[in-house]
Amino acid sequence: HNLSYSNLDCGVKLMQKIFNDSGSIGKKLSCGRTKAESLVKNVPAPEAVSQVLLALSRDGKPLPFAIQTDASNKGNRKMFPAVQCFTPQNGLLNRMIDFVENPHESANGIVKRITNSLENVGPSSDNVSAFSADNTNVNYGVHNSVYTDLHKKHKNLLQGNCRAHIVHNTVRHAVNELSVDIETVVLKEYGFSVSAKGRENFKEFFDFLDVQWREILWHVATRWLSLNPAVSRMLQNWVAVKSYFIC
Incomplete structure (x- = not known):
């Protein structure tokens, strides 16, 4: 629901009053923003990433995958990236591998963020088969863009323009x-x-x-x-x- 962790600071206090007839359980309820953020980052998040890595391999061998990025505006903050792959069992899969802030919106800055995310999470950049993003110059410019920088390292890299923007x-x-x-x-x-x-x-x-x-x-x-x-x-x-x- 796009709620801030800060809501829990007040929400928990409210629940303690609502469930005050549950004895010590309701009164001892404690999960503010700090604990909630820690739980999300350290329990479901690693499990979600492990499921992505599992989907990116078959019979112990890594599968080719595409990198997708989109600068999601959160005030004056920019967030990146995700991966896409195809498996015979599940078809086309879109999965988030990282959600990080990146103030450097230059081509070089985005490439560094993609590279760092892949290195930190696990899938090898050697298996990147395509790059997908908005049809902006920083992503697909002819001379200096994210695509041209990635293409220098991956000669067979496919260009996956955003068809929604084309339409x-x-x-x-x-x-x-x-x-x-x-x-x-x-x-x-x-x-x-x-x-x-x-x-x-x-x-x-x-x-x-x-x-x-x-x-x-x-x-x-x-x-x-x-x-x-x-x-x-x-x-x-x-x-x-x-x-x-x-x-």
């Missing part, structure tokens, strides 16, 4: 050919429902037309996956939206 870029250029700026329409529609009063007026109009109310979705230009849900929701509400703005 997104295709749609973005196609949308530019429309006679209407669809992003502006979606943003204007959402603007009428930002305030509590505006939302309530909009909702009352839906009731007047006997149309089911669905929350207006917010599209953020920098969040490239948000446009499709926002447009789909607008089409679901189209009868009421059209009447509201045209009438």
Whole structure:
């Protein structure tokens, strides 16, 4: 649920009061953020990594695998990487082998982080068969990128571009050919429902037309996956939206 370990500092105290009828068990309950983080890192995490290493081998022989990285934004922090492999028994597998902070977003910095993660966790970099990441210059630039640096060490390394971004870029250029700026329409529609009063007026109009109310979705230009849900929701509400703005 993306909850911070800090929540346990208060959560445990609350549970002690809720389960106070359980005798000494409830009163002695103790697991704050420090202990919880230690438990996660030292019990399930090593077991999860061992399962990944087991999946990356068959009959004692290592299997080829692909490295995937994605700079997951957590405030001003960047997190990396994961692996992907194929096994006859389980098909395509996506597994996390490390989740580390890396402030150096240069090609050299990312390559060092990938190399260090592989060395620390266990799978040999000699078995890396492909590299997959977002289609940015730092990842796939022609002269100096993560891919070109890795390719120097692995001559048969395959390039696994992000197909989702390719589709997104295709749609973005196609949308530019429309006679209407669809992003502006979606943003204007959402603007009428930002305030509590505006939302309530909009909702009352839906009731007047006997149309089911669905929350207006917010599209953020920098969040490239948000446009499709926002447009789909607008089409679901189209009868009421059209009447509201045209009438």
